[in-house]
Amino acid sequence: MTQTLEAEPPTQAAADKTCFARFRSVQKSYDGVELVVKDFNLDVRQGEFVTLLGPSGSGKTTCLMMMAGFETPTHGEILLKGEPINGLPPHKRGIGMVFQNYALFPHMTVAENLAFPLEVRHLSKAEIKQKVQRALAMVRLDEFGDRRPAQLSGGQQQRVALARALVFEPELVLMDEPLGALDKNLREEMQYEIKRIHAELGVTMLYVTHDQTEALTMSDRIAVFNDGVVQQLASPDTLYEQPENAFVAYFIGENNRLRGEVTELAGERCQVRLDSGETVIATPVAVAETGVRTTLSLRPERVSLLREDSREFENRFSAKVQEVIYLGDHLRTRLSVCGNDEFIIKTPNADGHSVLRPGETVEIGWSSADCRALDA
Known part of the structure; x- marks a missing residue:
């Protein structure tokens, strides 16, 4: 042998x-x-x-x-x-x-x-x-x-x-x-x-x-x-x-931060109850068990304004428009959503100027794959 x-x-x-x-x-x-x-x-x-x-x-x-x-x-x-x-x-x-x-x-x-x-x-x-x-x-x-x-x-x-x-x-x-x-x-x-x-x-x-x-x-x-x-x-x-922790996520590029507690954890998805009371489905990155605090990281360009023909998202919320800034190739909109008054979305200026106005209520949504649960 x-x-x-x-x-x-x-x-x-x-x-x-x-x-x-x-x-x-x-x-x-x-x-x-x-x-x-x-x-x-x-x-x-x-x-x-x-x-x-x-x-x-x-x-x-x-x-x-x-x-x-x-x-x-x-x-x-x-x-x-x-x-x-x-x-x-x-x-x-x-x-x-x-x-x-x-x-x-x-x-x-x-x-x-x-x-x-x-x-x-x-x-x-x-x-x-x-x-x-x-x-x-x-x-x-x-x-x-x-x-x-x-x-x-x-x-x-x-x-x-x-x-x-x-x-x-x-x-x-x-x-x-x-x-x-x-x-x-x-x-x-x-x-x-x-x-x-x-x-x-x-x-x-x-x-x-x-x-x-x-x-x-x-x-x-x-x-x-x-x-x-x-x-x-x-x-x-x-x-x-794919930032591995909260510091990298917020040092590289712009991020929306949402803080809460992990309530469910199953494979590549977790459920987080935000401090403001809403529930968000996210991708667990730096969380290993339920009951722990986490900070959710979400890039502004990964958030969509929802219309009647919009595809379904796991996370959908009403948001109040606070400010709209025209930046030529894209529009930067500041919203109040999930207890965060500094929530930013970026939308391409493909169809001309935005019709959004401060004080208006809109629907926004994002995928769990784009929302990362990081260290608290």
């Missing part, structure tokens, strides 16, 4: 080799008492765009600074291409870095700024000239090499900072709130510019922001931070459609 041997699970060392950058059980404390980063684990694949997203003080920038070498972990290990780098100084890590304040040398021209990281690596003048021209072309600033940073707009300065981080062809680029100083239009333009460059070069990027739109626009995966802990790590669409 032939005995079949099961394949052994990969060793930790083998697992470390499979990802490009890795944080392994990393913690950070500045005072020896309070942890600003608590047991952070993250694997970044080569060529991936990963964003660390969270409010100010959540620990995301500290993680980036530890990868760059400007901060040292209190506990845990950081690896790059399978090799520990905890004790490696920043200049030996070969990592490109882009800061919010650009950090350009004001007395140097754009071309000289880009040449600097190549000069410290002792490249020949011919190589430097070639790489600088290539980097300028990459960010569409071919004609700006002779200008100084003060002669450029904010968006152009940010492009130079990005080009300088890429000019020596690093395999990993770190970006710390790089678009925070730009106005809305420039910020959106640079989001697509960074996404284009990432797609063209295939470089690995680790990006820090508190702006959810930036994260959703550019990322392959997003790690949502709060209080030094990753709340959820997933693709943008998964984070938006």
